[in-house]
Amino acid sequence: MSSTPASIIIVHGAFEHIGRYNHLIKQFEADGYRVLGQNLPGQGDSEGVKGHIRSFDQYIETIEKWLQQIDEGPVFLLGHSMGGLAVIRTMQELKPKVNGVILSSPAMGILNGASKPMEAASKILNYLWPSLKVDTQFNPEYVTKSEAVRIRDQHDQLILKKVSVRWYREFQRGIRQAFSKVDQFPDVPILVMQAGEDLMIDAWKTKEWFHKIDLHEKTYKEWPGLYHELFNEPEWKQVYAFATQFMQQQLSKPMR
Template sequence: MQILHTRSSDGTRLRLARWNEDGDKDILLVHGLAEHLGRYQHIGEYFASQGWRVTFLELRGHGESEGKRGHVRLWINYVEDVQAAMGTVGRPMVIVAHSMGGLVTLATMQHSMTPKVHCVALSNPLLGLFTDPPKLKVLGGRLLSKIVPTLALSNEQNPEHMSRDAEVVRAYANDPLVFDKITTRWGAEMLKKMQDINDHAASFSLPLLMMIGGCDQVCSPDSARAFVNNYGGTAQTKEYHQCYHELFNEPEKYEIMADLNNWLTQQWPEQTPSS
């Protein structure tokens, strides 16, 4: 693995990682809220072993990338981070994104994507919360996001909801790079973009694999299913009925990654244009 850096359009310095520089097919990995490179090491290594050149992006405010933890001024800033990472990849690719990273990736798909993206796979994307916040809390959050946008509040994540693997839960709870607060602006921007993406599901056209943990208690499985039903392009669902939120950290993670690898390989064209 090698560490790379790039800058988003506003100058924010972003950390990336690369596995298997000699791979002839490219994957870009986009993580979820409060995650970082260390939680994706085994994923990068697995896909590198399958012949992929793997690039992992740490979004602003995460890991060792610049930015306030759990904060974004506008959701488009995350989109610009992904676009910068795509520029670092520099070749046609597939994108694999988890949770919040799924919402960021879908937002990126609303804009021009260069180089070409062949398909997208989403793992329990943030298209709906498992427990909807009270309407009064949402309205209050919108107001606070305008008055005190950087006010940080608990993200109310329970580590035990991440995985059925007790060691994963312990590591998550004790990880110094995993944060447990989000700002009022982050919350308002997330809810606004989530609604926008769901309202425009029919406008998307890239081949999509929706990977759902049937027992996810972080993101809503029903919201993911509804999005697929309304999706404008070709969409396939792979549901793991017993799994929690982090499919790639579940006891059967290598079976799940093998399923994903098979689907991505099927989507990859036999001959890829150079640009």
């Protein structure tokens, strides 16, 4: 086991920002981990046009920069929802040397997405007017049962209310590539934790992707009754304990 504290890079989901994970960051740090958490391009208070990206590859490039900021010691990637998808695509494209990957309700399929007419229109608008903004699907009551978090989110000015057509099309492209390049995921231990009552993403698509990856060590954990944001649920400390147990198991053995 390394004497250097393990580092955890937290990659937040769509519409939100890293500040919504302050409680999680504080808990990790209290338990001796180093945490790196920043906002993805176009999200939170990051630079650039809010709710807009040129390409999903911008997320991969951003995570690569975060990885480069860690100069020593074990490293884990923790991605939630769209952040989980970004972690998957980063692993497939860059194959970074990390000790493990943790995914929280990764966005492998979208529930209540655009209607068929809007889906067709978005393909055309992606070329004609890619920066056109549309309303997001973020609803505090859909992501957590915690009343305190719901109230906080209702007054959070950093949560995106609109995203661009290009962002939506690139999100969809990221999902397709995560499946088409499933055999390019490196042989790194992975823990996939899926909310049992997910109202935001298609849990069956998460499970489908999980069964397709061919790894020496992979764990799938479903949390019955929990909503999409596992780390913002009233039971989040149980989820935290499960995640840290996974990390400690990886830290107790040499990295492949």
